[in-house]
Amino acid sequence: MIIDCHGHYTTAPPELEAYHNAQLKILADGGEPSKGTVSITDDQLKESLEGAQLKFQRERGTDLTIFSPRASRMAHHLGNETIARYWAGHCNDIIFRITELYPENFVGVCQLPQFPGVGPENCIPELERAVKELGMIGCNLNPDPSGGHWTSPPLTDRFWYPLYEKMVELDVPAMVHVSSSCNPNFHATGAHYLNADTTAFMQFLTADLFSDFPTLRFVIPHGGGAVPYHWGRYRGIAQDMGRGLLTDLIRDNIFFDTCVYHMAGIRLLTKIVPSDNILFGSEMVGAVRGVDPETGHYYDDTKRYLDDAHWLKKKEKKKIFEGNARKVYPRINAKLA
Amino acid sequence: MIIDCHGHYTTAPPELEAYHNAQLKILADGGEPSKGTVSITDDQLKESLEGAQLKFQRERGTDLTIFSPRASRMAHHLGNETIARYWAGHCNDIIFRITELYPENFVGVCQLPQFPGVGPENCIPELERAVKELGMIGCNLNPDPSGGHWTSPPLTDRFWYPLYEKMVELDVPAMVHVSSSCNPNFHATGAHYLNADTTAFMQFLTADLFSDFPTLRFVIPHGGGAVPYHWGRYRGIAQDMGRGLLTDLIRDNIFFDTCVYHMAGIRLLTKIVPSDNILFGSEMVGAVRGVDPETGHYYDDTKRYLDDAHWLKKKEKKKIFEGNARKVYPRINAKLA
Numbered sequence: 303m304i305i306d307c308h309g310h311y312t313t314a315p316p317e318l319e320a321y322h323n324a325q326l327k328i329l330a331d332g333g334e335p336s337k338g339t340v341s342i343t344d345d346q347l348k349e350s351l352e353g354a355q356l357k358f359q360r361e362r363g364t365d366l367t368i369f370s371p372r373a374s375r376m377a378h379h380l381g382n383e384t385i386a387r388y389w390a391g392h393c394n395d396i397i398f399r400i401t402e403l404y405p406e407n408f409v410g411v412c413q414l415p416q417f418p419g420v421g422p423e424n425c426i427p428e429l430e431r432a433v434k435e436l437g438m439i440g441c442n443l444n445p446d447p448s449g450g451h452w453t454s455p456p457l458t459d460r461f462w463y464p465l466y467e468k469m470v471e472l473d474v475p476a477m478v479h480v481s482s483s484c485n486p487n488f489h490a491t492g493a494h495y496l497n498a499d500t501t502a503f504m505q506f507l508t509a510d511l512f513s514d515f516p517t518l519r520f521v522i523p524h525g526g527g528a529v530p531y532h533w534g535r536y537r538g539i540a541q542d543m544g545r546g547l548l549t550d551l552i553r554d555n556i557f558f559d560t561c562v563y564h565m566a567g568i569r570l571l572t573k574i575v576p577s578d579n580i581l582f583g584s585e586m587v588g589a590v591r592g593v594d595p596e597t598g599h600y601y602d603d604t605k606r607y608l609d610d611a612h613w614l615k616k617k618e619k620k621k622i623f624e625g626n627a628r629k630v631y632p633r634i635n636a637k638l639a
Numbered sequence: 640m641i642i643d644c645h646g647h648y649t650t651a652p653p654e655l656e657a658y659h660n661a662q663l664k665i666l667a668d669g670g671e672p673s674k675g676t677v678s679i680t681d682d683q684l685k686e687s688l689e690g691a692q693l694k695f696q697r698e699r700g701t702d703l704t705i706f707s708p709r710a711s712r713m714a715h716h717l718g719n720e721t722i723a724r725y726w727a728g729h730c731n732d733i734i735f736r737i738t739e740l741y742p743e744n745f746v747g748v749c750q751l752p753q754f755p756g757v758g759p760e761n762c763i764p765e766l767e768r769a770v771k772e773l774g775m776i777g778c779n780l781n782p783d784p785s786g787g788h789w790t791s792p793p794l795t796d797r798f799w800y801p802l803y804e805k806m807v808e809l810d811v812p813a814m815v816h817v818s819s820s821c822n823p824n825f826h827a828t829g830a831h832y833l834n835a836d837t838t839a840f841m842q843f844l845t846a847d848l849f850s851d852f853p854t855l856r857f858v859i860p861h862g863g864g865a866v867p868y869h870w871g872r873y874r875g876i877a878q879d880m881g882r883g884l885l886t887d888l889i890r891d892n893i894f895f896d897t898c899v900y901h902m903a904g905i906r907l908l909t910k911i912v913p914s915d916n917i918l919f920g921s922e923m924v925g926a927v928r929g930v931d932p933e934t935g936h937y938y939d940d941t942k943r944y945l946d947d948a949h950w951l952k953k954k955e956k957k958k959i960f961e962g963n964a965r966k967v968y969p970r971i972n973a974k975l976a
Contacts, residue, residue: 492841497834504829528865534901538927538938564871590875601875
């Protein structure tokens with residue numbers, strides 16, 4: 303079985319964003335929007351997926367995608383806390399409907415109603431609802447809800463602990479994933495995403511978060527940002543700081559996906575990072591949508607690179623494609639039973 | 640000849656930082672410091688280098704280091720514009736003295752008196768002085784003088800153009816290099832540095848800066864941050880945006896150093912990025928000071944990785960070790976004549 307740990311609903315019908323825009327407009331005009339409804343039919347959902355994610359699953363031979371709302375439109379920096387809550391609720395409901403329509407193809411991960419300056423306690427009800435009522439198996443956690451101004455405390459700060467306590471209780475991991483950037487310095491998918499991955503890893507490296515939460519698990523997407531490429535730098539920094547071995551640091555708590563869109567990058571990732579800490583992911587349909595003229599295949603068809611990774615043993619590939627997802631997102635096992 | 644394009648004066652006698660701290664204290668106490676003096680003798684300078692940079696040059700077999708003030712202490716976010724000017728002036732004077740003491744071993748690159756919110760016009764006099772009077776061959780340009788709050792416009796914004804005009808006139812490149820971070824999210828050498836590298840590359844990718852300045856040259860240090868590891872992502876993003884080939888984008892304008900502290904990373908860098916766009920660099924003595932137990936050698940002894948890179952032709956290695964530095968920093972040729 304092949305589980306893709308990193309898919310966002312990037313092909314939603316325009317009604318979804320239109321709802322959010324209307325909410326923001328009411329607020330901008332001095333009003334207070336109510337939650338309201340998002341009118342999208344099942345047929346619209348099906349149509350948006352059949353020619354995209356489902357088609358690529360079939361073509362590429364992947365089975366199940368761990369699926370969450372569009373990351374770049376979480377847009378935690380827009381509106382206010384109430385709108386963030388309504389927006390996360392609707393986005394998660396849509397993902398739930400997709401997982402009901404295609405239970406063989408998608409399992410849900412939720413968006414949290416984060417808002418800059420608001421402690422993550424406000425996310426707990428939605429996380430509980432998503433897991434207990436919508437059958438979701440994890441969440442996306444934005445380390446920078448300000449959208450590129452980085453005004454929140456580091457992920458290792460006690461500020462975040464109430465959310466971590468709930469994650470541990472529910473036995474769900476978080477993918478560390480920023481949203482769009484409102485800082486003109488940072489292109490979202492070309493800089494902000496990768497910077498956040500790198501930043502989060504370094505935060506984890508310099509604190510004792512996993513002593514406090516031994517079972518807390520994070521997936522750092524996009525192949526871990528800059529981290530595997532600079533593994534020697536991080537090993538050396540950890541050594542200089544007396545923080546031990548990276549393999550010990552990450553063992554039960556930090557995992558990288560395989561959203562690296564060329565063979566040389568996948569090679570480095572899989573040669574450097576233990577196979578126990580890598581989850582297959584493609585971010586399909588996502589940041590890069592074209593076909594690589596050097597290979598004739600989609601850049602984000604990351605399964606193909608792994609299939610060709612002859613240095614990986616069969617057992618290691620099985621972990622990357624399936625076993626580690628079952629370990630990191632254990633609630634998936636009930637779904638697959 | 641082996642030219643290390645990336646060395647900072649990280650081993651300065653404590654008097655240097657003490658001067659800066661005293662300036663900042665006067666300001667904090669409501670005073671207005673005058674430029675004052677930094678009292679460091681030639682013997683102190685020699686002692687600080689003999690057991691460190693010079694020793695490593697000899698041991699590792701490198702010849703000449705392109706040497707600049709300590710990046711993490713540029714600290715453009717501290718003090719005010721005047722103090723930034725005094726501080727850059729003193730730091731550059733110290734580097735000049737080192738290049739006079741050891742003309743065979745060091746050639747200078749200057750610190751700029753940047754300050755958050757101040758346009759880079761204020762850097763032009765110091766850049767001219769450094770190049771014309773102190774014999775320096777380039778500058779370090781901080782894309783985020785706020786120290787982790789990223790409040791300046793992107794490097795491709797016209798905000799920066801006055802400085803670029805002067806760089807082009809003087810025929811000197813800039814290394815894109817942030818300083819320390821006052822944002823608790825970003826560890827300086829483990830996150831902020833690499834994020835800045837990634838960010839700058841993506842800024843260059845999405846704008847037409849090099850149409851406006853065809854001879855403007857930037858070195859993106861630390862192996863280009865996350866960029867080579869995500870080369871497929873960047874090729875794909877450029878393709879989706881109609882920005883052409885990365886090799887065309889970087890050809891005459893963007894260069895990466897080799898400050899990547901393990902063989903797998905150097906392998907990826909040198910297999911993916913054209914050898915015309917790579918400059919040997921070590922950042923010695925810098926971010927990582929230990930010996931790698933996996934190899935028995937210093938992490939930052941990057942010459943060793945390149946020596947072992949059997950896939951590189953002799954001609955390619957010569958470019959990386961010498962030719963590209965002469966091309967990117969052409970004023971070095973007069974020094975070496």
